[in-house]
Amino acid sequence: MKYFLLLAKRHKKYLKEKKIFRNSTISFYNFWEIEDYNNFWLQKFIVDRNLNPKNKSINFFSVFGPRYVLKKQKAAINIFFSGETMSRFKKYHDYCLPEVDLALGFDDLQHEKYFRLPLWILDFFEPTVDLEKAKEKLKQLNYYKNNKPIVREKFCSLIARHDENGIRKKIVNTLNPIETVDCAGKLFNNTARLQTEFANNKVKFLENYKFNICPENTNQESYTTEKLFESFAAGCIPIYWGSAQKPEPNIFKPSSIIFFDEFKNTLSEDVERLHKDPKLYLDFISQNPFQDTAAEYIIQTISNLELKLKEIINQA
Missing domain, CATH: 3.40.50.11660 (Glycosyl transferase family 10, C-terminal domain)
Structure with a gap:
């Protein structure tokens, strides 16, 4: 009974998300509760860095919902993101690599469609962060x-x-x-x-x-x-x-x-x-x-993410 209630709850969540993003260029499905999508890190990263000048449709997917959503909601660019361990979400163990253009997560995977982006970067560093701001943030921390x-x-x-x-x-x-x-x-x-x-x-x-x-x-x-x-x-x-x-x-x-x-x-x-x-x-x-080169590592990660997203968006 609990299993069917959970399925019903997640399907209801999907229908709500489908309505919210009906006319959106960037959409989010199966994510945790986000108060303001316009200020969500992944969206701001693309918008503030002007990575999508032609306004191609981009769908982001995560783990807090049914996997069938990836097939039902298709865009020019489809990206999977998880800040969680796949041991808790086993149906997403493969990061949906067969179904998306890019997968983002904490694992060290060697795959052409995968990029390591641990959740703590989103938690502590702004999408527009540069080296000096990263150093200042580490000082604050x-x-x-x-x-x-x-x-x-x-x-x-x-x-x-x-x-x-x-x-x-x-x-x-x-x-x-x-x-x-x-x-x-x-x-x-x-x-x-x-x-x-x-x-x-x-x-x-x-x-x-x-x-x-x-x-x-x-x-x-x-x-x-x-x-x-x-x-x-x-x-x-x-x-x-x-x-x-x-x-x-x-x-x-x-x-x-x-x-x-x-x-x-x-x-x-x-x-x-x-x-x-x-x-x-x-x-x-x-x-x-913190390691002496921690800020440089963070900025290199974010710069590489920018290059990866540019490549995928331009190819779409």
């Missing part, structure tokens, strides 16, 4: 570039809705004997301060804590989300699991992250040592978490 390092009073936080793989529970149970972990999300909730004092502003909430537990939902190579960026923006030491323990090596310095290894677990000792030694803690958080 590095709390201690803008604030004096201090030893914070509160110990450790977790903001999460679920724990499908059990990793969050293992980390919390490992650290609770040192001091109680404040869990501000639906999972293991024991504080309402995120809502009552910080109006659900995650970064402002995290600015009160020494450590932030921020594992990915799956430990898949190259799958890195916004979690590390949020920790560094708040000045927390991230306690991380995921991305095959190599999150965005062109962006982050591993020395600025505490990794949780469930098979070789030294997490309790590592965290307790930093928690109880103010000098050691200050030395750790004073590191620049």
